[in-house]
Amino acid sequence: MPELRRDPITGRWVIISTDRAKRPTDFIRESVQIKGVPMCPFCPGNEGKTPAEILAYGRNGSGKDTPGWSLRVVPNKFPALGIEGGLDREGEGLFDRMNGIGAHEVIIETPDHQLTLASMPEQALEETLWAYRDRMLDLKNDRRFRYVLLFKNHGEAAGATIEHTHSQLIALPIVPKRVREEVDNSKRYYIEKERCIFCDMIRQESDTEIRIILNDEHFVALAPYAPRFPFETWILPHQHSSAFENMPAPYYRSLARILREFLARLDATLSFPAYNYVIHTSPIGEEINDHYHWHIEMMPKVTRVAGFEWGTGFYINPTPPEEAARFLRSAR
């Protein structure tokens, strides 16, 4: 019998097909393979092919926009938003608009074209997390912005257009709808119960352990109770923390380790799938609060999403999260 399950944070119901549950091998379509390309704009030596760098790590005296870096942040060459100008908010009858002001940056996580987040040294992954933080903190000084969104598209099926591993960041003058919903819903929960709903969820999941994938001193990786996608996974800090960018220094190594371990298991289980992830943190100006709990949402790209899902915000997931967690726990 399939099940209808409700996500406690968003209120979204999903269908979980517990009957004809799909096993990992049912999903294997195309593995993400690094083939190499002749003139990769993200490879060392080709720094001139990107806009001028905003930030680089690892330069021991090497000049800006030259080789020698271990991580490099540049503006997106084809940005979705423009950085110059005022917002010019205006109404037009029923409609509201403003100029598409924002930052759109690319974090090139390693100079090595052959690596992925799962195969790069833990140290490089930790640097990536520090770069996320540094760019977020810098962009938050711009009073036009309300949210900095960090995300990664891995593999063509997940929307990556450049093969060389990279993350992206978009600073926005509005708070995205789904984040706004999560923050508002968790605030309502807090007002009622004086507890963070994410902390409650982590406690409940830690009791049963059936949806826990990885667990260490600082972080937990779990399959949410009502996932939209097969093998959807959230990584959250155990301790209540409302903003990614305010994470204590010792956590970076820990997060790099669990992220890398998770991605290696995902690769082993689903044979190098494409995936997306996105960091959900508190909106700018509401960073310090008791109700919202920052986390990473991981979405492996193994099924096609059809009109049903688009038109309704209602998802059918052929893999129960308990199964997904079991496969990922025992991977390798």
Next chain:
Amino acid sequence: MPELRRDPITGRWVIISTDRAKRPTDFIRESVQIKGVPMCPFCPGNEGKTPAEILAYGRNGSGKDTPGWSLRVVPNKFPALGIEGGLDREGEGLFDRMNGIGAHEVIIETPDHQLTLASMPEQALEETLWAYRDRMLDLKNDRRFRYVLLFKNHGEAAGATIEHTHSQLIALPIVPKRVREEVDNSKRYYIEKERCIFCDMIRQESDTEIRIILNDEHFVALAPYAPRFPFETWILPHQHSSAFENMPAPYYRSLARILREFLARLDATLSFPAYNYVIHTSPIGEEINDHYHWHIEMMPKVTRVAGFEWGTGFYINPTPPEEAARFLRSAR
């Protein structure tokens, strides 16, 4: 300069790239082509390959589950939900679940494997709309259901797994999140202004006409102000009407005509794209109201949706709706 626009009904903001706006030819990827298949389960003569029919039109004395029909409705052979049993709603700490009870049916719109909604006779398309209504009204008698969702996936890229043209219907014991949001938001608007927000939108759009694609006595096809996808289109009745299934009889012919005309123009503009559509009507038990206005949402499948969109409910659309409307108006 790109623009940020807000959809007045859902409150969702989107980025519209007005600068580097994409032209229809930039999108053309794979045309949906009907190739024919050896043993199509939806072709006449193969009725035994589907579960027993629920409804058929056009039978002049031909027996159930034999050829002779002009339209046929059957249960989905691999349903996402089960039809037998009780809901057994239960809580489990923070989580809520119920049995996955529901109907999942397939509407085979024509016996002719070669046709599409855009190429079939208007009469066949009108029959399809009547079948939508007949099945909705029948399923609404089942007290377990709160919503009947009608949708179509056209082409493999849009999630269609069987080539022979068909629509699908899912009856659900819950109201999908996006529909619930639309209904609640339009209710709030009505309480404040004593007007339907959709009626207001149609009036405002009819004044400027820049986003109007087609317009006739009963229906309007328009590009919404803040579309998520290139060439996203909504078809709405001019007159306030809260439920598709209560549409007056003369409207069926009219809706069939505008739907067919729209799809033919879409085929001409984007070279036979894959698409999804979904009917948004009022939830069961709230069919007659002044605030919600039923409509069809059309989503051509021309771009890939990446992690950014999934993680945030925030979309980047490279085609301004004014451009999309202009291309579709002048198509053919």
